[in-house]
Amino acid sequence: MAGDPQGFTEFAASSSGRLFRTAWLMTGDWHLAEDLVQETLGKVYGAWTKRARPDDPAAYARTTLMRTFFTHRRRRGSAERPSDSLPERPAGETDVALRVTLIDALGRLDAKDRAVLVLRYWEDRSVEQTAADLGLSAGAVRSRCFRALDRLRDVLGTDDPTMSGVAR
CATH class of the missing domain: 1.10.1740 (Rna Polymerase Sigma Factor; Chain: A)
Known part of the structure; x- marks a missing residue:
């Protein structure tokens, strides 16, 4: 109402x-x-x-x-600069190093790639729901997810010990 x-x-x-x-x-x-x-x-x-x-x-x-x-x-002003370090995280979370590594890597992606990955995988939204939220087609979400995951893997690299279980 x-x-x-x-x-x-x-x-x-x-x-x-x-x-x-x-x-x-x-x-x-x-x-x-x-x-x-x-x-x-x-x-x-x-x-x-x-x-x-x-x-x-x-x-x-x-x-x-x-x-x-x-x-x-x-609209972000030219005086603002992204930070290379993340603030300290509270203790007690499982896989804290993995979470920090993933959040740092997400921060290095462009905004739309980050949005697709967060909605699809962190928020566990379907392709169709993600497409509706972002105003994209389902095919565009799938292809952006594929490319964004590839970029995320490149950012993470293979020498990171916390990512040893993540398949390429």
Whole structure:
């Protein structure tokens, strides 16, 4: 129902964690991920109150997050520079070295390749769902996944001991 702030509040509370995780994986920057989620939820709220609630609010929010991220990448000021190092991670995670290595390698890919890999493999989305979220055809998602995985393997290299189990 249009103008249902309680419904939006419930939606935002239930989906903000997943949106944040996706944004953080896309950016590798905790604060930027928070900003992207906040901007995304603001845009979703605007659509929520102006017309009927989207059929699939989670998909609408993911698509909005991806578009917001791509817009941010295009507009990034010349004073901003990506970091070569990642912040420290909390202890207790399984395969911490592998996660850090993968996140660092994802950060070296271009934005669209990173988006396809994060949605397809980290978010466990189908080819069709990923295509819908990114506004691509299913074939384009498949080919971009293939090329992006190849680039990811090149970035990781074969001499990395944490990647010994990853097949080429």
